[in-house]
Amino acid sequence: MEKTTSSSSTPRTKAKASDLQMSFSGFDGLTEDLLFNILARLPAQSFASAACVTKSWNHICKRVLSRPKLASALSLKPSLPEALDDVFDKVLSGPIRPHFALANVGSGFELPMTLKLIRKKLGCLVPVIVSVANGIIGRDALTDELKEVKWGALFSGLSDEAYARNINEGIVLTIGYFPGLEVDVIPLVRPSKTPLESAIDKFVMDVKEYSASVSSCSFPVGIILFGEGSSDMKPVMEKLDYAMPNDTFIVGDERGCFTYRSGNDSRNAHARAGYLEAVALVFAQDRDRSSATGEIKFHVALSNGVLPVGGKYKTVSVRTSSTESSTWLTARRDGQREILDGQRILNEINNELPNQIEPPDLYIGVSKQRKISIGEEKPSHRSFISFHGVVGGDEEYLYVDGIGIRTGDIFQFYHSDCNTAIATSAKVHDELKKIKLEANSLKGDVDNATNVFGGFVFACYGRGETFFGRPNVDSSPFSENFRGVPFSGLFCGGELARSCSTVNDEFERESCVSCCLHVYSTVYLVMSYTPPVEY
Incomplete structure (x- = not known):
């Protein structure tokens, strides 16, 4: 097709x-x-x-086909051809002309073969992204049962042999038809010996150029982004957040494995082009859209799952390992002169943590002020929060994941917290209910009523049934508000989101400070449609 x-x-x-x-x-x-x-x-x-x-x-x-449509289905059959047959029978059971396809699979399914079979079914002009996920969310193609399925975590340090003993099969496939929008895949490719910053600048300009080429605006409506597992997505999100207007949504998975094909063959990167850092599914307004098309809106909400603990610290010494993507640091507690090593810092924080059977996951939220620019333009000052997982500490350093921390940066500890996740999930439920009530208030005017026609869920791998003690908590804000409306999701290695309407973190209440990479969160992208007004 x-x-x-x-x-x-x-x-x-x-x-x-x-x-x-x-x-x-x-x-x-x-x-x-x-x-x-x-x-x-x-x-x-x-x-x-x-x-x-x-x-x-x-x-x-x-x-x-005058209205947009999203179709999605999940299959856990261990055979890739059989699983694809099931999901295709479901998503192609009604009229649709695919503008894009997203497939999230378990590590037991080969990416190249999955992509090949999807393109064979949908045609070579449909942009497709296939990613290996930590788990998938959706409705079973045969039973329509809602399922949240978690597998072994990717990039957890396990050997290839260990993964081979823990093969995960399954797929959730989503196809979309969005009249009035143009959709394509834009890759972030870093050629050999090219600095990452230059590659990110080109990627941002590629996104803007694509948008300008298909619409009257040089900025896209939104981006669904997938990062490669060993890539550092913090500078990517920082640049995108800087370059894009506030109403451009950006959501996605920070760490994964993926393959893709663009509708434009010139955008299909080959091995000789360089290292593939990320891919973006870009939504842009169609300059040729009819006045009778109506309006598609995207709504982003976030359920936070971490809680601050202890006081604030200021980094004193910082060592970075780019090859291991890790940082070693010492710090002073805010208002004190004494330099603390990693063990003493962790002792202070552990004394303030609530008593739990299982120790929570620890992170530091680093407040950063940086100069950011794209290309040769004049740099601008930006303030944002960046999360780094705590690996450990000894009598020399505190060890954290990721790089980009500098001497003098302020940070605070955060820990995973189920009660916070439940409370903010309830807030998201209420937020989505407002969209539902808006549609119901216009139900007397059926032809012109706003309706939600689909959605995506990006949940942290640390959440799910093992975190909450009951199933389907992460999907419930969407599934309970919009019964029968197609949606799909995945368990991420890091949740990407900006322009969130529901965030419980103190730093997000400061308009000058942004946070685009989250931990222990679930991100919701909800799509609604309002038909054109008929006079």
């Missing part, structure tokens, strides 16, 4: 259209409304053929 109607000129499609025309020749006496109801019930491939039968049928098919 191709993204454009150019495929209708192929002999095979012409034959199908001819067969349909003969089969439905008796439909000529039907009213347009009756024919609309019939065509709207066809599966996607039959619908695509029906659109080629006559001009009048094509016109009705355009009416059927």
Whole structure:
């Protein structure tokens, strides 16, 4: 199934259209409304053929696809072909013309083969991203049962042999049709011997250039971003946050494995092009969109799952290991002169932690003030919070994940907290309910009512049933508010989100400080549609 109607000129499609025309020749006496109801019930491939039968049928098919659509399905069958058959039967069971596809799979499914089979089904013009996830969220293709499935964590330090003994099979596939928007995949490629900062600058400019090429705006509507497991996504998000206006949403998975294909072959990076750091599914306004298209809106909310503990510290000495992507540091407690090593810092924090059977995961939230620019432009000052996982400490240093910390930076400890996660999940539930109530308030005007037609969930791998003690907590704010509405999700190695409407962290209440990479959180991307006003 191709993204454009150019495929209708192929002999095979012409034959199908001819067969349909003969089969439905008796439909000529039907009213347009009756024919609309019939065509709207066809599966996607039959619908695509029906659109080629006559001009009048094509016109009705355009009416059927006048509104956006998201279709998603999950399968846990251990055979990739069988799992794909199940999810395709579900997502292509009704009329849709895919503008993009996202597939999240377990490590037991090979990425290249998954991509190949998806492209064979959807066509080479549909942009596709396939990523290996820590777990998947969605509705079973056969039973429609809501499932949150977690597997062994990626990049956890296990050997390849250990992974081989813990193969995970399963897939959640999502395809979308978004009239009025253009969608494509933009890669972040770092050529050999090229500084990462230069590669990020080019990536940001590529995103802006793509948007400018398809719309009247040089900024996209939004980005779903997937980072490669060994890449540092902090500078990527910092640059994107700086370069994009506040109403451009950015969500995604910080760490994973992925492959992709763009609808434009020139954007498909090959091995000789350099190291693939990340890929972005970019949504931009279509400059040729009709005034009768209506408006798609994206809403972002976040359930936070960490709580601050202890006082603030200021870094005194900082050592960085770029190869291991880690930082060693000493610090002073705020208002004190004594320099503390890692063990003494951890002793102070452990004394202030609540008593728990299992010790919580620890992070430091580092307040950073940096100069940021794109290319040759004049740098601007930016303030943001960056989280780093605490690895340990000894009589010399405190050891944390990631780089980018400098001498003089202020930080505070945070720990994972189930009660905080439950409370903020309830706030997200209420936030999404407001969108639902807005739609219900207009239900008397069915033709012009706002409706939610789909969503995505990006949950921290540390959450899920083992964290909450009961299943499906992370998906419940969406599934309970929008029953029957398609959505999908994955368990991430780090949650990317900006422009969040629901965040419980103190630093997010300061408009001048941003946080784009989160820990122990769940990010919700909700899509709603408002039809054009008819006068």
